[in-house]
Amino acid sequence: MIFNEEQRESVLFFGVDLGTSRSAICSSNGTREWIESFVGWPKDFIAEKVIGKSVLVGTEALQHRLSLDLYRPLDRGVIKEGIEGSERAVKEIIRHLIELARPEPGQRLHAVVGVPADSLKINKLAIRRAVSEHVHSLMVVSEPFSIAYGIDLLSNCMIVDIGAGTVDFCVMHGTIPSEEDQKTIFTAGDYVDEQLYSLLLQKYPNSKFNRNMVRQFKEQFSFVRTIDEQICVELPVNGKPSIHDIKDEIRRACESIIPPIVETITEMVSRVDPEFQTRIRKNIVLGGGGSLIRGIAQCLQEELSEYGDYQVTRVADPLLAGAFGALKLAQDMPSRYWEAL
Amino acid sequence: MPDFFARKRVLRDRSRILRGVYEENLLIARRGFNCDLRRKRSLSRRVLAYGIVCAVMLVLHGLDVTPVPSRSSDEVETPVIATDEIVVTASPVKSVSVAELRTLEQKSDLPLSRMLGLGIHNIVIDAGHGGDDLGAIGKTGIAEKDITLDIARKLKARLQDLGYPNVFMTREDDAAVLLAERVAFAQSVEADLFLSIHVNWLPNTPVNLIETFYFGPSRDKRVLELAGQENRGSEYGLNDFKEILARLGTVMKVQESKDFAESIQKSLFVNSSRKNRKIRDNGVKRAPFVVLLGLDVPSVLAEISCLSNPAEELMLKTDEHRRDIAWYLAEGISNYLNTGAEDDFQ
Ligand SMILES: Nc1ncnc2c1ncn2[C@@H]1O[C@H](COP(=O)(O)OP(=O)(O)O)[C@@H](O)[C@H]1O
Ligand SMILES: [Zn+2]
Numbered sequence: 001m002i003f004n005e006e007q008r009e010s011v012l013f014f015g016v017d018l019g020t021s022r023s024a025i026c027s028s029n030g031t032r033e034w035i036e037s038f039v040g041w042p043k044d045f046i047a048e049k050v051i052g053k054s055v056l057v058g059t060e061a062l063q064h065r066l067s068l069d070l071y072r073p074l075d076r077g078v079i080k081e082g083i084e085g086s087e088r089a090v091k092e093i094i095r096h097l098i099e100l101a102r103p104e105p106g107q108r109l110h111a112v113v114g115v116p117a118d119s120l121k122i123n124k125l126a127i128r129r130a131v132s133e134h135v136h137s138l139m140v141v142s143e144p145f146s147i148a149y150g151i152d153l154l155s156n157c158m159i160v161d162i163g164a165g166t167v168d169f170c171v172m173h174g175t176i177p178s179e180e181d182q183k184t185i186f187t188a189g190d191y192v193d194e195q196l197y198s199l200l201l202q203k204y205p206n207s208k209f210n211r212n213m214v215r216q217f218k219e220q221f222s223f224v225r226t227i228d229e230q231i232c233v234e235l236p237v238n239g240k241p242s243i244h245d246i247k248d249e250i251r252r253a254c255e256s257i258i259p260p261i262v263e264t265i266t267e268m269v270s271r272v273d274p275e276f277q278t279r280i281r282k283n284i285v286l287g288g289g290g291s292l293i294r295g296i297a298q299c300l301q302e303e304l305s306e307y308g309d310y311q312v313t314r315v316a317d318p319l320l321a322g323a324f325g326a327l328k329l330a331q332d333m334p335s336r337y338w339e340a341l
Numbered sequence: 342m343p344d345f346f347a348r349k350r351v352l353r354d355r356s357r358i359l360r361g362v363y364e365e366n367l368l369i370a371r372r373g374f375n376c377d378l379r380r381k382r383s384l385s386r387r388v389l390a391y392g393i394v395c396a397v398m399l400v401l402h403g404l405d406v407t408p409v410p411s412r413s414s415d416e417v418e419t420p421v422i423a424t425d426e427i428v429v430t431a432s433p434v435k436s437v438s439v440a441e442l443r444t445l446e447q448k449s450d451l452p453l454s455r456m457l458g459l460g461i462h463n464i465v466i467d468a469g470h471g472g473d474d475l476g477a478i479g480k481t482g483i484a485e486k487d488i489t490l491d492i493a494r495k496l497k498a499r500l501q502d503l504g505y506p507n508v509f510m511t512r513e514d515d516a517a518v519l520l521a522e523r524v525a526f527a528q529s530v531e532a533d534l535f536l537s538i539h540v541n542w543l544p545n546t547p548v549n550l551i552e553t554f555y556f557g558p559s560r561d562k563r564v565l566e567l568a569g570q571e572n573r574g575s576e577y578g579l580n581d582f583k584e585i586l587a588r589l590g591t592v593m594k595v596q597e598s599k600d601f602a603e604s605i606q607k608s609l610f611v612n613s614s615r616k617n618r619k620i621r622d623n624g625v626k627r628a629p630f631v632v633l634l635g636l637d638v639p640s641v642l643a644e645i646s647c648l649s650n651p652a653e654e655l656m657l658k659t660d661e662h663r664r665d666i667a668w669y670l671a672e673g674i675s676n677y678l679n680t681g682a683e684d685d686f687q
Contacts, residue, residue, distance in 0.1 A: 112362075125369055128366075128369060128370065138366075139362055139363065139366045140366060140369065141362055141365075149358065152351065154351060154354040154355060154358060155350075155354055174350075174353075174354035174357065174358070175354075175357055175358060175361055176358055176361035176362060176365065179596060179599065183624065183625075184603060184624075184625075185622055185624050186606075186607050186610055186611055186622055187622050191611075191614070194614070194615065195618060198618060256618075259621070260621065260622050260624075263623075264624060329359070329362065332355065332359060333359055333362070333363070334359065337359070337360075337363040340363070340367070341363070341366060341367065341370060
């Protein structure tokens with residue numbers, strides 16, 4: 001592709017993955033970062049004095065959550081409490097991500113933003129409104145689609161994006177996916193957290209732990225089937241911290257999302273024109289934070305073998321794959337398209 | 342050589358995709374523009390838009406299945422449903438002008454009620470079965486028709502508490518109501534949203550699962566061919582038409598019904614699974630249910646759980662469990678309606 005040198009110089013391209021739990025940015029000047037999708041505003045004047053900032057984003061917002069009005073803007077639960085707040089929160093996340101990329105003054109910013117495929121979570125128009133304030137030209141796409149684009153799988157494959165609130169499935173046919181090519185189920189990362197929480201609660205009724213701790217256990221130790229290591233954590237049982245083996249609970253919680261994913265994959269493949277089914281079966285690609293569960297690709301492949309010759313792999317960098325694909329889209333997009341928007 | 346062809350295909354796919362992304366975003370951006378215009382649009386134009394919507398809905402219905410009675414048509418035909426194969430008959434509207442389609446296309450991302458600038462939502466709740474039609478029967482003798490009616494009543498009360506005054510029920514007691522009558526009723530109260538409540542029965546397995554259905558058009562080649570024939574008079578070629586229909590079909594009633602179904606499914610499943618870890622998410626599916634057919638508003642059918650599961654049957658006998666389910670449904674409805682409200686936020 002030939003670019004006019006000058007033109008190339010003055011534009012900063014970036015791809016953003018706006019996720020329920022994490023958001024990431026990749027930019028043409030080499031930035032590759034992700035943050036937690038939390039935004040908080042100090043609850044009152046005093047809190048603002050103490051914190052010393054008028055708005056906090058990411059981990060910082062989580063740390064000060066007690067003195068903040070906290071938003072996870074793409075979470076439907078929060079949208080209920082204030083649509084206005086959510087849109088403002090999206091603006092803050094975008095602003096923060098763009099700052100991470102350090103654009104030079106006067107540079108034109110061209111962004112492709114990937115949003116969850118679950119159309120409920122997000123109103124594309126609202127996203128456009130929230131983002132366009134900070135960029136010169138903008139395109140919004142759905143998340144599993146940008147993952148596919150990033151790894152050059154444009155046809156005969158299926159992307160399975162295992163996120164926090166949803167697992168999004170997307171069959172690629174060489175065009176932008178239609179409604180029929182996409183499906184969303186809700187047995188995803190948060191669901192694993194719920195399962196693990198209740199399993200641990202059953203085993204240690206007298207212990208104190210919250211969902212946040214449980215999520216950290218999961219992210220540290222997650223696996224399916226078998227691994228050769230012990231998983232022991234410190235839990236305050238009866239008020240005294242002591243070491244406990246939670247390997248079996250971790251495994252059961254992680255495996256709980258396998259059957260619905262298997263079922264959805266087979267159902268979607270069966271809807272495809274039989275001519276292409278074989279090729280799609282050999283091209284199932286996992287992405288999203290949930291694909292970091294150790295052994296999940298192998299496990300899915302084995303479970304699927306009952307239904308045909310499947311091959312399941314995982315993208316190289318699940319937490320950045322969406323943003324990376326969005327950046328690639330931004331860079332490949334002919335400049336006349338950018339002009340028109 | 343094969344390598345050369347593969348590369349060529351990738352390049353072709355890529356430029357098609359880039360163009361697709363661009364066009365889709367152009368549409369969204371234009372919608373933002375239309376949102377502002379919409380506020381200033383006079384009533385008469387709304388009525389005109391409504392007429393076009395009805396006309397095109399009829400075309401769409403005509404393509405999907407046999408047309409059913411609709412508010413804008415005097416011709417009433419009997420609905421015919423085929424479960425395995427979609428039945429195609431001629432549609433009552435012969436052609437739609439290019440201009441009309443363009444107008445529609447521009448607005449087609451908006452739910453119908455919103456497109457017409459209506460603020461109040463008329464919600465119709467349909468308690469499945471009734472009278473002689475018992476629906477599924479549990480081992481302890483409890484009937485689906487009684488569960489659905491009780492949940493429908495509780496749902497109505499809950500919605501009214503949440504600030505939705507206009508809630509209607511297709512049946513208020515243990516009466517037999519024909520499916521077509523339910524549709525006619527929903528039309529007569531000018532429903533904006535239609536939810537049919539059922540309880541599943543899986544004969545061969547003890548699993549307990551939740552699933553939600555909506556009605557959508559088909560990808561059937563024959564249907565698309567017919568679209569070409571029916572619209573031969575218009576300036577569009579079959580391919581243009583296919584694209585517009587695909588867009589209209591997805592973004593209007595179908596997309597809305599799917600969104601609505603997902604909202605219901607999500608709320609039902611996420612909440613139910615907290616109470617019962619074994620319950621399964623069977624997701625949102627398309628199916629040709631008669632009750633979902635006749636309405637040009639988002640319409641879904643929820644199978645709230647499985648009466649065939651013995652533990653679930655015992656739970657369904659408790660008032661508390663039925664109330665919980667009603668509340669989950671109310672949450673799903675309210676979440677759906679609130680998402681739509683974002684359109685009006687500036
Ligand atoms: N190592 C890990 N093992 C299992 N789950 C993980 C791991 N790392 C992240 N996750 C989970 O992945 C989910 C977030 O994935 P992500 O793709 O960022 O989702 P979203 O796009 O919905 O924000 C969360 O539920 C998180 O707990
Ligand atoms: Zn029923």
